[in-house]
Amino acid sequence: MARITLSNLAHSYFPHPRGEEDFALKTMDHVWEDGDAYALLGSSGCGKTTLLNIISGLRRPSQGRVLFGETDVTDAPTPARNIAQVFQFPVVYDTMTVRENLAFPLRNRGMKAAYIRARVDQIAAMIGMEAMLDRKARGLTADAKQKISLGRGMVREDVNAILFDEPLTVIDPHMKWELRTQLKQLHREFGHTMIYVTHDQTEALTFADKVVVMYDGRVVQMGTPEELFERPAHTFVGYFIGSPGMNLFEAEVAGPLARIGSHSLPLGADYGRPAGRVQIGIRPEFVQPTDGPGLPVAVTRIEDVGRHRILRATLEGRELSIVLPEGRPLPGPEARVTFRPDRIGVFADDWRLAPRALQRIA
Numbered sequence: 460m461a462r463i464t465l466s467n468l469a470h471s472y473f474p475h476p477r478g479e480e481d482f483a484l485k486t487m488d489h490v491w492e493d494g495d496a497y498a499l500l501g502s503s504g505c506g507k508t509t510l511l512n513i514i515s516g517l518r519r520p521s522q523g524r525v526l527f528g529e530t531d532v533t534d535a536p537t538p539a540r541n542i543a544q545v546f547q548f549p550v551v552y553d554t555m556t557v558r559e560n561l562a563f564p565l566r567n568r569g570m571k572a573a574y575i576r577a578r579v580d581q582i583a584a585m586i587g588m589e590a591m592l593d594r595k596a597r598g599l600t601a602d603a604k605q606k607i608s609l610g611r612g613m614v615r616e617d618v619n620a621i622l623f624d625e626p627l628t629v630i631d632p633h634m635k636w637e638l639r640t641q642l643k644q645l646h647r648e649f650g651h652t653m654i655y656v657t658h659d660q661t662e663a664l665t666f667a668d669k670v671v672v673m674y675d676g677r678v679v680q681m682g683t684p685e686e687l688f689e690r691p692a693h694t695f696v697g698y699f700i701g702s703p704g705m706n707l708f709e710a711e712v713a714g715p716l717a718r719i720g721s722h723s724l725p726l727g728a729d730y731g732r733p734a735g736r737v738q739i740g741i742r743p744e745f746v747q748p749t750d751g752p753g754l755p756v757a758v759t760r761i762e763d764v765g766r767h768r769i770l771r772a773t774l775e776g777r778e779l780s781i782v783l784p785e786g787r788p789l790p791g792p793e794a795r796v797t798f799r800p801d802r803i804g805v806f807a808d809d810w811r812l813a814p815r816a817l818q819r820i821a
């Protein structure tokens with residue numbers, strides 16, 4: 460197992476990139492700690508697969524280095540990196556039985572037959588395929604074949620890291636949750652460094668200790684699910700994480716006050732006079748209807764989602780979501796709301812500002 464360091468790394472698919480916009484990955488420095496489970500999350504085209512392929516050695520970065528522990532592996536081919544990979548679609552040997560497929564990586568490394576048998580039984584139990592071990596892979600459903608791919612990815616105990624690229628895409632929704640739980644269990648047991656690419660926040664938040672959020676070729680935040688929820692470093696994290704995502708409004712900020720259109724509201728701290736495109740962000744959980752003074756909103760829709768209700772409203776013509784806890788009375792169509800001051804984030808050119816010092820938190 461190994462810590463993975465990306466040093467001054469960037470990648471362009473163009474042979475002669477003319478500027479930043481030609482880079483699928485913008486310059487980055489990141490350390491992925493040994494033994495942690497990471498989810499690499501972001502919308503389509505943000506660079507997740509490019510980054511994963513650079514870590515696995517399928518692609519050479521056009522700039523910078525990749526280190527496994529202290530060893531520079533930038534120019535090492537995939538087989539020399541001692542990693543396991545699971546892709547979006549199954550990669551299995553049709554003419555082999557399920558047992559032979561699962562045993563393949565262990566046989567290749569010359570492990571003893573008794574160890575292989577015991578380890579394959581353990582992995583088969585994990586992916587729920589004990590009853591199928593002697594069947595040929597040919598003729599199995601895509602779902603079953605992908606479970607074999609997952610099992611094969613996890614069968615070796617001595618890998619530097621296990622990389623998953625959207626591995627549950629073809630898996631039945633009921634089984635998804637179970638497999639994710641199993642992966643987490645396996646991580647607890649064996650402590651492999653795992654990197655799991657997904658564009659699904661539920662998958663990312665339930666699987667990972669740390670979520671790495673990518674946007675437009677950059678890692679905009681690496682943090683625990685709680686950190687991403689509580690202190691998004693970038694407006695994309697605020698909007699992408701959470702259901703519904705963070706409410707964002709263009710605002711004028713002066714010291715401890717923000718102004719949205721003709722309305723003024725207190726911030727939890729003094730932000731000075733930030734330059735650039737200034738926005739304030741508040742999660743729907745911290746916007747609440749009030750009978751007292753507050754911001755006037757027009758409620759347009761109410762969605763009952765079980766434990767709470769989501770109110771869709773407009774404030775100064777901009778959309779606003781409100782999460783109304785169970786048991787709280789519904790407001791009328793013309794309501795007033797408050798934003799909890801200590802839960803308001805201030806962003807300049809999309810990056811969160813720290814109070815007073817006005818530093819970027821990256």
Ligand SMILES: Nc1ncnc2c1ncn2[C@@H]1O[C@H](COP(=O)(O)OP(=O)(O)OP(=O)(O)O)[C@@H](O)[C@H]1O
Binds near residue numbers: 472483502505506
């Ligand atoms: N082989 C390639 N040649 C040229 N451009 C590429 C190549 N592969 C990816 N790109 C571009 O690089 C950018 C990042 O793509 P990448 O596949 O890494 O994103 P992603 O986040 O994994 O997206 P998805 O979730 O759709 O797979 C995109 O603009 C994409 O069009």
